[in-house]
Amino acid sequence: MVDTSTSICGVKLKNPTVLASGILGVTAASLLRVARSGAGAVTTKSMGPVKREGHKNPIIVEVEGGILNAVGLPCPEPGEAIEELKKTLKGINVPVIASFYGRTVEEFGEIAERISEVKPDFLEVNISCPNVRDEFGKPFGSNAELAARITEEIKNSSRIPLIVKLTPNVSDIKEIARSVEDSGADCISAINSLGPGMVIDIETGKPILSNKFGGISGPAIKPVAIRCVYEIYETVEIPIIGIGGIQNGGDAIEMIMAGASAVGIGTAVWKRGIDIFERICLELEEFMQSHKYSHLDELIAKSHQ
Numbered sequence: 562m563v564d565t566s567t568s569i570c571g572v573k574l575k576n577p578t579v580l581a582s583g584i585l586g587v588t589a590a591s592l593l594r595v596a597r598s599g600a601g602a603v604t605t606k607s608m609g610p611v612k613r614e615g616h617k618n619p620i621i622v623e624v625e626g627g628i629l630n631a632v633g634l635p636c637p638e639p640g641e642a643i644e645e646l647k648k649t650l651k652g653i654n655v656p657v658i659a660s661f662y663g664r665t666v667e668e669f670g671e672i673a674e675r676i677s678e679v680k681p682d683f684l685e686v687n688i689s690c691p692n693v694r695d696e697f698g699k700p701f702g703s704n705a706e707l708a709a710r711i712t713e714e715i716k717n718s719s720r721i722p723l724i725v726k727l728t729p730n731v732s733d734i735k736e737i738a739r740s741v742e743d744s745g746a747d748c749i750s751a752i753n754s755l756g757p758g759m760v761i762d763i764e765t766g767k768p769i770l771s772n773k774f775g776g777i778s779g780p781a782i783k784p785v786a787i788r789c790v791y792e793i794y795e796t797v798e799i800p801i802i803g804i805g806g807i808q809n810g811g812d813a814i815e816m817i818m819a820g821a822s823a824v825g826i827g828t829a830v831w832k833r834g835i836d837i838f839e840r841i842c843l844e845l846e847e848f849m850q851s852h853k854y855s856h857l858d859e860l861i862a863k864s865h866q
């Protein structure tokens with residue numbers, strides 16, 4: 562028998578697989594289904610300060626090695642989303658990560674405070690979405706000072722452990738990681754989608770996505786995600802949830818060896834189905850048995866030793 566459990570900020574996960582934000586994370590019913598399918602933890606779709614429709618179709622296009630998406634952060638009224646979170650928390654048997662975003666520094670704090678009232682296991686702040694930008698038109702997560710101010714604002718508004726989700730679309734992810742750790746972040750998740758990228762239909766000569774550009778996710782971005790997690794691990798002491806292109810046990814092991822304590826899975830759930838969590842765990846267990854590892858801790862950050 563091998564032990565694949567892990568721990569993030571003192572919260573135990575029975576296995577290291579986590580549903581990433583944005584996939585099957587809007588309703589309590591879908592989050593409960595993912596938990597029943599074997600995920601070690603689940604993340605909600607990012608909740609926002611006001612109801613948002615998101616972009617018009619087409620919002621997703623498949624490319625070799627992944628997908629491009631420009632869903633545009635659609636979300637219901639915050640009250641409705643929090644009600645759904647409450648329902649999820651009542652029925653679930655794995656930790657729940659409540660993801661959210663704001664449009665101003667103050668708004669991040671206000672939403673964090675509202676969500677914290679229903680006591681999710683973690684807050685995850687999405688400062689990395691290509692669709693939400695600061696006054697200069699850049700995602701909040703690409704500016705170390707702004708990322709620090711948002712982290713501080715949330716820490717002043719809530720006692721729930723805070724995960725800060727970083728974007729890979731920066732010249733130095735170590736600088737952002739250091740700045741959010743110094744401002745009180747309890748954990749870092751990385752990465753959000755890469756890019757943005759673009760796909761043109763050569764018959765019409767026009768971009769396929771209605772938004773023209775979309776974030777890239779799936780296996781194509783895995784090497785970038787592995788490098789980011791490796792660099793973040795070298796920079797901070799807080800735990801890391803590694804996300805980006807994970808679709809099998811080998812990918813999860815690679816991410817854990819880069820320094821992640823748990824792994825987020827998004828596009829692979831969308832493409833391969835909900836039993837992906839169980840399959841990854843099985844492949845992880847088989848690897849650990851055949852390579853004589855008895856506990857997941859022995860794999861964490863192995864590439865740094």
Ligand SMILES: Cc1cc2nc3c(=O)[nH]c(=O)nc-3n(C[C@H](O)[C@H](O)[C@H](O)COP(=O)(O)O)c2cc1C
Pocket residue numbers: 581582583584606607630632634660687690726752753754777778779780782804805806807825826827828829
């Ligand atoms: C359709 C779609 C919607 C997403 N929505 C969110 C979101 O609301 N909040 C967020 O933090 N990340 C969101 N993401 C990013 C994922 O959580 C993840 O960071 C990214 O897709 C990389 O992981 P993957 O390659 O396993 O998909 C979304 C991704 C996709 C594909």
